[in-house]
Amino acid sequence: MRAQILSSLCLVALCQPTFALTQISVQASRPNTKSVGAWGSDSDSHSWMASNEACFAAPRALLLHSAPRLCSRRCATSFRSPASSRRPLNMQQQTDAKEENAGNRALSFEETLKEIKEPCKKAWEGSATDVYDTFERLKSQGVLKKWNSMPVKSRAVSQNELKRMLKTELDLDTVLGISGGVQTEDLKKLTVGAFASSAIIGVLGTAIGGETGGFVYWLTFLGASIPLVLVGVGSVAPSLIGGVISGLQWQFDKTNTMERRIRHEAAHILAGYMCGLPIEGYEVEPMPMCKFYDRREGNIDDVEAWKKARPFNEEEVDKLAVVCLSGVMGELSLYERAAGGQQDLEQLQEVYFRAESEKLRNNRVREETTRWGAMKARTLLEENNDSFMRLCKQLEKGASIEECIASIEAA
Numbered sequence: 001m002r003a004q005i006l007s008s009l010c011l012v013a014l015c016q017p018t019f020a021l022t023q024i025s026v027q028a029s030r031p032n033t034k035s036v037g038a039w040g041s042d043s044d045s046h047s048w049m050a051s052n053e054a055c056f057a058a059p060r061a062l063l064l065h066s067a068p069r070l071c072s073r074r075c076a077t078s079f080r081s082p083a084s085s086r087r088p089l090n091m092q093q094q095t096d097a098k099e100e101n102a103g104n105r106a107l108s109f110e111e112t113l114k115e116i117k118e119p120c121k122k123a124w125e126g127s128a129t130d131v132y133d134t135f136e137r138l139k140s141q142g143v144l145k146k147w148n149s150m151p152v153k154s155r156a157v158s159q160n161e162l163k164r165m166l167k168t169e170l171d172l173d174t175v176l177g178i179s180g181g182v183q184t185e186d187l188k189k190l191t192v193g194a195f196a197s198s199a200i201i202g203v204l205g206t207a208i209g210g211e212t213g214g215f216v217y218w219l220t221f222l223g224a225s226i227p228l229v230l231v232g233v234g235s236v237a238p239s240l241i242g243g244v245i246s247g248l249q250w251q252f253d254k255t256n257t258m259e260r261r262i263r264h265e266a267a268h269i270l271a272g273y274m275c276g277l278p279i280e281g282y283e284v285e286p287m288p289m290c291k292f293y294d295r296r297e298g299n300i301d302d303v304e305a306w307k308k309a310r311p312f313n314e315e316e317v318d319k320l321a322v323v324c325l326s327g328v329m330g331e332l333s334l335y336e337r338a339a340g341g342q343q344d345l346e347q348l349q350e351v352y353f354r355a356e357s358e359k360l361r362n363n364r365v366r367e368e369t370t371r372w373g374a375m376k377a378r379t380l381l382e383e384n385n386d387s388f389m390r391l392c393k394q395l396e397k398g399a400s401i402e403e404c405i406a407s408i409e410a411a
Contacts, residue, residue: 128297146408176345205219271323272326279293279401
């Protein structure tokens with residue numbers, strides 16, 4: 001027995017020469033006798049001892065009054081302090097856990113409105129960067145979860161692909177207004193009407209008669225000049241005639257209702273918010289309308305006169321394409337065709353013109369990007385339909401912009 005103990009001590013000395021054993025006592029080995037473990041309490045006889053290179057089980061009669069060191073990962077995983085396993089979380093850990101649970105919890109409309117009211121009030125008084133940073137900070141706190149949450153990356157979209165999504169057989173130029181609301185048939189009707197009215201005025205003036213230079217004379221002369229004025233204006237500024245026709249059609253359109261306008265504007269607000277465009281302004285009268293900055297640092301023209309404005313990059317173009325086409329998609333969520341998107345399309349063409357991407361100089365690429373923006377906007381509205389409908393209700397009652405944001409974020 002003593003020979004075994006001496007051999008064990010020699011092995012320890014060889015593996016770790018600097019290892020010192022203190023107060024080692026040798027006990028006689030008797031059957032059914034418990035040994036004292038390394039921590040000075042009753043334990044299994046196979047307590048882990050440490051050396052530089054190996055771990056081994058201590059002999060039954062070996063007692064160490066100092067705690068052993070662990071020499072390998074196997075020992076570390078096998079060893080566990082009973083006290084540490086039952087240690088409760090400290091106050092800081094409990095606080096962090098509560099904050100994490102609060103951040104993951106969806107806030108109600110009232111809770112969201114309370115959290116954003118004061119920060120937004122201060123942000124409106126600052127620049128676009130102030131608004132963006134405020135919203136990003138509220139997002140990091142778990143208050144705004146949908147802000148700047150829509151990833152954008154444009155791709156080529158064909159007409160058939162967009163038609164399948166919209167479930168329509170109508171021409172896309174008619175549905176989306178890509179080529180404008182005035183068609184060739186409308187121009188034909190206007191031309192025929194101009195010549196017909198001129199002829200009727202001329203015949204009536206001849207039948208009535210009168211002195212040269214009188215009222216009937218000048219009325220007949222002006223009637224004869226109507227076709228000439230139409231041809232002249234149409235040759236110099238055809239868009240002017242188109243605008244007049246579109247305005248008249250829109251005024252007499254039975255679907256020109258407040259509901260259509262609210263859907264159009266609500267879609268703009270939701271898309272701009274989820275694409276991360278800072279809010280520039282908000283108006284309630286004569287009808288709710290929200291204005292967004294072009295990009296994070298402000299509008300493209302908000303630079304000193306002696307500085308050259310930075311062109312739009314690809315990500316900014318993609319975001320603006322979605323926002324511009326969202327109003328049209330908001331109308332198409334209820335109506336068969338859009339009627340109020342002509343101005344939005346003109347603004348999008350201006351964005352294409354001021355973009356840094358050379359590929360947007362190609363007309364085919366611009367049309368594909370426009371169709372992609374329409375498809376992405378439609379997807380956004382479908383995936384967030386509850387937020388869209390709550391936002392429409394808020395706009396109907398003339399709610400504030402903070403209430404609109406809370407309605408988008410509300411659970």
